[in-house]
Amino acid sequence: TALTDVTIPDSVTTIGSSAFASCSGLMTVYLGNGIANIKTSAFTKCTSLTSVTIPDSVTTIGSYAFQQCTALTEINVGANNTNYISVGGVVFDKNITSLKIYPAGKAETNYTVPSTVTKIEGYAFGYSENLTKVVLPAGLTNLASNAFGYCKNIVEYDFTNCTSVPTLGSTATFTSINANCKMYVPDELYDTWVAATN
Numbered sequence: 001t002a003l004t005d006v007t008i009p010d011s012v013t014t015i016g017s018s019a020f021a022s023c024s025g026l027m028t029v030y031l032g033n034g035i036a037n038i039k040t041s042a043f044t045k046c047t048s049l050t051s052v053t054i055p056d057s058v059t060t061i062g063s064y065a066f067q068q069c070t071a072l073t074e075i076n077v078g079a080n081n082t083n084y085i086s087v088g089g090v091v092f093d094k095n096i097t098s099l100k101i102y103p104a105g106k107a108e109t110n111y112t113v114p115s116t117v118t119k120i121e122g123y124a125f126g127y128s129e130n131l132t133k134v135v136l137p138a139g140l141t142n143l144a145s146n147a148f149g150y151c152k153n154i155v156e157y158d159f160t161n162c163t164s165v166p167t168l169g170s171t172a173t174f175t176s177i178n179a180n181c182k183m184y185v186p187d188e189l190y191d192t193w194v195a196a197t198n
Contacts, residue, residue, distance in 0.1 A: 001025045004048075010034040015042045017062070024048060031055050038065050047071055058085060066092045113137050120147045122169065129153060138163050145169035150176045157183045165189060168198035 003023045008015065010032040017039040020026060026046045031038075033055045040062035043049065051074035052066065058077075066072055075092065077085070112135040113120070122144040125131065133156040134148075140159075143166045148154065155178050159166075162185070185193045 004028070006030070008032045008035065013037065015039060017041055018044070021045055031058075033057050036060065038062060040064055041067070044068055050074065051076070053077075054085075061085060061087045061091055063091065109133065111135070113140070115139070118142065120144060122146045123149060125154075126150055132156065134158065135161070136166075137161055140166045142167045143169060143173050145172045146175060148174050148177060152176065152178050154178060155181045157181065159183060159185045159193075162186065162189070165192050165196045168196070171198050173198065 001022075001024050003020075004025050005028045006020065006026060007030040011034055012032055013034050014037040015031075015035060018041045019039070020029075020043050021041050022045040023043075024045065024047045026043075027048045027050065029043070029046075029049060029052060031053065034057055035055050036057055037060045038054075038058060041064045042062065043052075043066050044064050045068045046066075047068070047070050049066075049069050050071050052072065053076040054061070066075075069092070072092065109130055110133045111125075111131055115137045116139070117137055118139050119142040120140070123146050124144075125134065126146055126149045128151050131151060131154050134154060135158040138161045140162055141164070145168075147169070148157070149172060151174075
């Protein structure tokens, strides 16, 4: 519980199962660029950890890897990560509010953004080649500039769960997207969506 900072060198390729489990004082983790595998429960119950950046080298994140990390609100995956990352069950805690992912190698065609996400950062889905449909959560409040930039194969954006119109970071939030895409919005908010800026 006294451990507060961890730096994993680039020479390490695997973080073992439960390696840092229940390190409740752990606030900062630097994951080296050689890591390919983050095993089951590697950081579970690290209740002081607030953000994590997943290195470009990662290909597997095991079940419960960051589960019960109750202070963890931000997950970042690097812009150069072209891996298809295999993710186990219940990897993150329910408190995640910012998910910044550059899924250039993402193989799924449909993606449902987790219900706890309130903001989608710039280029979070930028240049996603395989995605054809995205479902957005009810509590979404902000879409940054280029959040869906250059997503030329997405033909359906489903905002019907949204309880309000998200603020768009700029007119470039949906730049260079598929000309034939459809955006589904709640009936009761149709006029508000039409009148929204950006």
